[in-house]
Amino acid sequence: MWEAITGPWPWWVTGPLLGLMVPILLLLGNKNFGISSTLRHVCAAVLPVKAEYFTSDNVRANMWNLVLALGVIVGATIAVLFLGGDRAPEVTPAAQELFATWNIAAPVRLQPSEIYLWPGAVSLRSLISLVVGGFLVGFGTRYAGGCTSGHAIMGLSLLNFGSLVATVGFFAGGVLVSQFIVPLVMAL
Amino acid sequence: MSDSATATRKPQVEGLSFGGFLKYLFAGIYFGIVLVKAEVISWFRIQEMFHFMSFHMYGIIGLAVVVGAISIQLLKMAKAKSVEGVEINPIGKPFNKIGNPVGGLIFGFGWALTGACPGPLYANLGAGYWPILIGILSAILGVLTYGYLKPRLPH
Numbered sequence: 001m002w003e004a005i006t007g008p009w010p011w012w013v014t015g016p017l018l019g020l021m022v023p024i025l026l027l028l029g030n031k032n033f034g035i036s037s038t039l040r041h042v043c044a045a046v047l048p049v050k051a052e053y054f055t056s057d058n059v060r061a062n063m064w065n066l067v068l069a070l071g072v073i074v075g076a077t078i079a080v081l082f083l084g085g086d087r088a089p090e091v092t093p094a095a096q097e098l099f100a101t102w103n104i105a106a107p108v109r110l111q112p113s114e115i116y117l118w119p120g121a122v123s124l125r126s127l128i129s130l131v132v133g134g135f136l137v138g139f140g141t142r143y144a145g146g147c148t149s150g151h152a153i154m155g156l157s158l159l160n161f162g163s164l165v166a167t168v169g170f171f172a173g174g175v176l177v178s179q180f181i182v183p184l185v186m187a188l
Numbered sequence: 189m190s191d192s193a194t195a196t197r198k199p200q201v202e203g204l205s206f207g208g209f210l211k212y213l214f215a216g217i218y219f220g221i222v223l224v225k226a227e228v229i230s231w232f233r234i235q236e237m238f239h240f241m242s243f244h245m246y247g248i249i250g251l252a253v254v255v256g257a258i259s260i261q262l263l264k265m266a267k268a269k270s271v272e273g274v275e276i277n278p279i280g281k282p283f284n285k286i287g288n289p290v291g292g293l294i295f296g297f298g299w300a301l302t303g304a305c306p307g308p309l310y311a312n313l314g315a316g317y318w319p320i321l322i323g324i325l326s327a328i329l330g331v332l333t334y335g336y337l338k339p340r341l342p343h
Contacts, residue, residue: 008227009225009226011226011243011244011245011247011248011251012247012251014222014225014226014227014228014248015226015247015248015249015250015251015252015255016251016252016254016255017222017226018219018222018223018226018228018248018249018251018252018255019251019252019253019254019255019256019259020255020259021215021218021219021222021252021256022255022256022259022260023256023259023260023262023263024215024218025215026259026260026263026268026270026276026278027263027268027270027271027276028211028212028215028270028271029208029211029212029270029271029272029274030270030272030274030275030276030277030278032278032279033256035219035306035307035310036305036306038306039306039327039328039331040331040335042328043328043331043332043335047332049332049335051332051335051336051338052338052339053334053335053336053338054335060203060204063203063204064204064208064212065212067204067208067209067212067213067216068212068213068215068216068219069216069310070213070216071212071213071214071215071216071217071218071219071220072216072217072219072220072223072307072310072311072314073216073220073310073311073313073314074213074216074217074220074314075216075217075218075219075220075221075222075223075224075311075314076220076221076223076224076229076310076311076312076313076314076315077220077314077315077316078217078220078221079220079221079223079224079225079314079315080224080314080315080316083221083224083225085221085224085225085315086224086315086316089227089230089232089233089244091232091233091236091241091242092236092241092242094239094241095232095235095236095239095241095242098235098239098241099232099235107230107232110224110227110229110230110232110315110317111229111230111231111232111303111312111315111317112231112232115231115303115319116231116312116317116319116320117317117318117319118318118319121319121322126319127322128301129301129302129303130302130319130320130322130323130326131322131323131326132298132301132326133297133298133299133300133301133302133303133304133323133326134298134302134309134322134323134324134325134326134327134329134330135298135326135327135329135330135333136294136295136297136298136301136330137295137298137299137302137304137305137306137309137323137327137330138298138326138327138328138329138330138331138333138334139291139294139298139330139331139333139334140291140292140293140294140295140296140297140298140330141291141295141305141306141327141331142291142330142331142334142335143287143290143291143294143295143334143341144287144288144290144291144292144294144295145281145282145284145287145288145291146281147295147305147306147307148249148299148305148306148307149305149306149307150281151281151292152249152253153249153252153253153256154256154278155280155281156253156256156257157253157256157257157259157260158257158260158278158279158280159257159280160280160281160283161280161283162280162281162282162283162284162288163280163281163288165283165285165288165289165292166288166289166291166292166295167292168289168292169288169289169290169291169292169293169295169296170292170295170296170299171238171296172292172293172296173292173293173294173295173296173297173299173300174234174237174238174296174297174299174300175238175296175300176296176297176300177238177296177297177300177301178234178235178238178239178300179238179239181297181300181301182235182300182301185301
């Protein structure tokens, strides 16, 4: 039984578990599932920013969202320490071949050490991935008004048109960069 | 009770009670565990998805939406109330004909480059992949930039 928990969880189990975030937050406090606006609340709460986007942000009313983000950090720690979370994903042979052409070793942990761990992270390709990628995630999610949680899962669950448009954008942008830009960055 | 904790910008809003803190903390812990065990925070899984090499990510997101949509319909049909006694009535975000597609594309660019969207940014930190701190700080910088440019951007 415990092996089933520490072993890999199939997608048809984790998908529904992820979807349950929607009713969980509605039942706990009539809250719409979402996480990316916490990046805005962090700016509004701790930085001396004067832009209206931050001064108009009600940090107290959105405190629940920051607590949710804190919980994600704690939950991920628990998953890795006690639930066998840091295991190598069983990616397809085709994907392994692709990673090899990018000089990324086959998975031994959840993340590639070449990008996500020191000392690999101190490389041009890792810094570009994290610095440029992080910036675009932050800028894009606020411009789009949501992320994979708020638009792709919550928004699509509500059959919301704007969320569908944003989600199509997420995947179109991701496919373009993963197929044409990531190979160039990995070659650095 | 955190009434005295922060400077009050909008004093009419009540802060989070200790019980409120706990319930969202536990919801977040659940979310964090699922993100890690679903492997959706993995750079490997993200690149594999964007190369259409595996059904894993599509199956997860697809089933999450199905479960989310059915849950909302059931809660509405039952006229369910939240534990605070408020009738559950979720409303979608307004459609922005430029912000949604253009912001969405930019987000997608970043998602593929880092291999992480906002939930996984936090989850990777919890999982001990410390270099993600660079990604988180950079994401905050991106949000700051958006905040200052917002009045001049078409939405």
